[in-house]
Amino acid sequence: MVEVSQIWIYPLKSARGIRVQSAKLSLTGFEHDRCVSASQLSDVPRSFMLIEPSKKDPQQLEWKPMTYCLPYLFTDNGVDCDNGQRYVLRKIRLIRLDGTPSHRNQGRYAPRVCGKLP
Amino acid sequence: MLRVFVANYPDSIEFPLEPESILLIAKITISVETLEEFAYEVDIWDALVRPYIMPQRYSDYFSTYLGTPCKLAYVNLNIPRHIQGTLPPLSAQNGAHPVTGLSDGMPYLICAEESMEDLNSRMDSPVSIIRFRPNIVLKGGKPFEEDSWAEVEIGSAGKFWLLSRSPR
Secondary structure (H helix, E strand, O other): OOOOEEEEEEOOHHHHHHHHEEOOOOOOOOOOOOOOOOOOOOOOOEEEEEEEEOOOOOOOHHHHHHHOEEEEEEOOEEEEOOOOOOOOOOOOOOEEOOOOOOEEEHEEOOOOEEEEEO | EEEEOOOOOOOEEEEEOHHHHHHHOOOOEEEHHEEEEOOOEEEEEEEEOOEOOOOOHHHHHHHHHHHHOOOOEEOOOOOOOOOOOOOOHHHHOOOOOOEEEOOOOOOOOOEEHHHHHHOOOOOOOOOOHHOOOEEEEEEEOOOOOHEEEEEEEHHHHHHEOOOOOOOO
16 A cells, blocks of 8 residues: 655755654645645745856756755744654655656656556 | 754754744844845846845855855745746636745755665666655666656645756
């Protein structure tokens, strides 16, 4: 049976992630996942990130230094981090694609539902 | 509150999840109104944004310990970013174009452990599944079985449409 084994959020864009036991869902992703709080439809994405102050082409800090950034999240409920237990969500239902997905088309393909897996 | 350590250094720095929050530790208030707007636009996956720069001491921390000049920026997109490419069927869109936050392309990235194990069996140096920065990791299927899925319903969390393979 397919189960959820890990849940990860990335509070600081490009930095290392935090493994959590549960996370709040929103249309734009998990709460605190490159977003400061769970978004409602009317909310806008907002997050902290590190940028290179280059005048020519300022951009997000390259990935290599960012892998040394270890974020810890403190919420009203205390420190939110992995306690080593396995998070299990049962009752996963999978619906199979009709046909063979293509690697072309920029990695995207149209989802076509043809039925439920047993 | 978010606390960030740079690996191998004992010092850490804390900042609020929203600049409007009061930084109790430093006993100062940081609000968006007092933050300096960055002089240039930054390209975040085709969304041009003008971030706010947090006070200098934050940038000093990261610049010192990461060994490269950088600034801690707060990005506030005025509108959610529309998902590009394949979309769920109209019946699943609830009348609104699907959006994402400041993730690269999609709101959620789902990986499967068995596919990672299959890949690692062919690698000289195994890599962690975290290299792909997943949000949800699944276990219990066959390797690359997920390539043939169109949607996943996870318990009470709801239904996820699988719209794109990650370029990662």
